[in-house]
Amino acid sequence: MNKLKLIEWDKKYIWHPFTQMKLWLEEEPTIFIEGKDCFLKDIDGKWYLDGVSSLWVNIHGHRRPEIDEALKAQIDKIAHSTLLGASNETSIILAKKLGDLLSKKLPWGEPLTKIFYSDNGSTAVEIAMKIAYQFWLNQGIKDKDTFISLKEGYHGDTIGAVSVGGIELFHQIYKPLLNKSIQAPAPYCYRCELNLNYPSCRLACLSEMEKILTQNHERIIAVIVEPIVQCAGGIIVWPQDYLKGLRKLCNKYNILLIADEVATGFGRTGKMFACEHEKVTPDIICLSKGITNGYLPLAVTVTNEKIFNAFLGELEERKTFYHGHSYTGNPLACAAAIANLEIFEKDKTVEKLSKKIELLRKKLKEISKLNHVGEIRQKGMIAGIEIVKDKLTKETFPYKEQTGWKIVKSARKYGVWLRPLGDIIVIMPPLVISEKNLERLLDVIKLCIIEITS
Numbered sequence: 001m002n003k004l005k006l007i008e009w010d011k012k013y014i015w016h017p018f019t020q021m022k023l024w025l026e027e028e029p030t031i032f033i034e035g036k037d038c039f040l041k042d043i044d045g046k047w048y049l050d051g052v053s054s055l056w057v058n059i060h061g062h063r064r065p066e067i068d069e070a071l072k073a074q075i076d077k078i079a080h081s082t083l084l085g086a087s088n089e090t091s092i093i094l095a096k097k098l099g100d101l102l103s104k105k106l107p108w109g110e111p112l113t114k115i116f117y118s119d120n121g122s123t124a125v126e127i128a129m130k131i132a133y134q135f136w137l138n139q140g141i142k143d144k145d146t147f148i149s150l151k152e153g154y155h156g157d158t159i160g161a162v163s164v165g166g167i168e169l170f171h172q173i174y175k176p177l178l179n180k181s182i183q184a185p186a187p188y189c190y191r192c193e194l195n196l197n198y199p200s201c202r203l204a205c206l207s208e209m210e211k212i213l214t215q216n217h218e219r220i221i222a223v224i225v226e227p228i229v230q231c232a233g234g235i236i237v238w239p240q241d242y243l244k245g246l247r248k249l250c251n252k253y254n255i256l257l258i259a260d261e262v263a264t265g266f267g268r269t270g271k272m273f274a275c276e277h278e279k280v281t282p283d284i285i286c287l288s289k290g291i292t293n294g295y296l297p298l299a300v301t302v303t304n305e306k307i308f309n310a311f312l313g314e315l316e317e318r319k320t321f322y323h324g325h326s327y328t329g330n331p332l333a334c335a336a337a338i339a340n341l342e343i344f345e346k347d348k349t350v351e352k353l354s355k356k357i358e359l360l361r362k363k364l365k366e367i368s369k370l371n372h373v374g375e376i377r378q379k380g381m382i383a384g385i386e387i388v389k390d391k392l393t394k395e396t397f398p399y400k401e402q403t404g405w406k407i408v409k410s411a412r413k414y415g416v417w418l419r420p421l422g423d424i425i426v427i428m429p430p431l432v433i434s435e436k437n438l439e440r441l442l443d444v445i446k447l448c449i450i451e452i453t454s
């Protein structure tokens with residue numbers, strides 16, 4: 001297809017997400033037309049290393065033959081049928097696989113085995129919130145109407161998910177539309193406002209959380225968090241034992257814990273699920289991004305039997321979970337997810353990450369010495385590089401300078417594709433990335449930080 005035509009139509013017809021369209025309309029967009037392994041090809045034929053997994057969804061590379069084959073086979077049977085009043089083969093098989101996997105990986109509490117399907121991370125969170133609310137209501141507990149979430153948290157862009165979001169730039173505008181929630185401080189130790197009077201950021205944040213719980217626990221439905229790494233908030237890696245502490249507080253005050261592992265799930269942090277790092281089993285887990293290797297939109301909200309059982313009753317008791325989507329349990333998406341999970345088993349993807357995680361650590365250490373690198377945060381194969389104007393005072397560059405953007409734009413010249421979070425350079429490559437390509441990714445990032453900040 002003609003490039004100039006495509007650009008014209010893009011500008012005429014597409015409203016891009018999270019994008020100031022005035023700026024977009026002034027620039028020439030990159031248009032991708034092909035992918036292979038960890039690379040993306042644009043319409044000019046230039047290849048880029050996909051440093052952020054096509055927005056955190058790709059795990060095993062683009063055009064994985066196993067997933068391509070599974071989809072072709074499924075297309076020859078059926079593309080879509082419904083889970084409303086019927087079931088379908090692939091969604092049953094996937095549910096069994098996910099239930100088994102979650103019970104095996106997170107064995108420290110009630111096993112997570114009840115799979116509710118939807119098609120994106122935000123919706124998985126909405127479902128978790130509605131289930132949590134109704135779980136109490138179905139037991140006759142009526143005064144619970146508030147969630148606790150964390151500052152710098154991100155759970156998606158639908159209204160419920162925004163209600164528990166804590167990123168001021170994204171969420172402040174919509175405040176008049178939102179549901180009730182209380183924000184607790186995030187254990188963002190590099191910029192922790194609390195730890196002045198405490199021995200550590202972790203203790204300060206947990207103590208603040210307990211204060212909120214003591215005062216409000218009767219109206220709290222659940223605590224919702226992105227366990228271990230708050231990704232969209234700036235790759236905020238929690239201090240050790242914060243999640244464990246949170247689980248203890250939820251138990252003490254009889255509050256549900258919702259783990260939004262939409263970004264951290266499926267191996268990114270060096271374990272299949274981030275909660276494994278601290279031996280925590282949440283009451284509800286949300287999974288999406290990596291679930292189909294970026295092939296098709298799919299998400300699941302998974303609960304334990306205790307929560308599920310609270311929804312059982314006679315019709316007139318109205319304990320039914322009144323929720324569903326047109327594409328719930330889409331057979332094609334489920335087929336991609338099954339093939340994706342089979343690759344994890346066959347290739348031992350997560351078990352084999354340790355060398356790459358160490359290499360990433362080593363390369364990040366070099367970068368941490370640069371003048372304008374304030375902090376480096378890494379968990380497994382996720383990393384964030386916080387760029388600052390002044391390393392000593394942690395002063396940031398002015399927002400309108402767009403330093404992060406300049407760095408990632410410069411990386412394009414060297415064939416590396418990235419997307420920053422403000423002035424935090426995000427590194428989240430497909431887990432299959434080779435050591436050679438991982439080194440190249442980090443070398444280019446280092447070069448571009450130097451180029452833009454000095």
Ligand SMILES: *Cc1c(COP(=O)(O)O)cnc(C)c1O
Pocket residue numbers: 119120121122123125154155156157226231232260261262263264288289
């Ligand atoms: C991306 C993300 C979401 C939202 O998922 P979408 O599929 O973009 O709606 C929710 N929670 C977390 C932690 C995410 O990273």
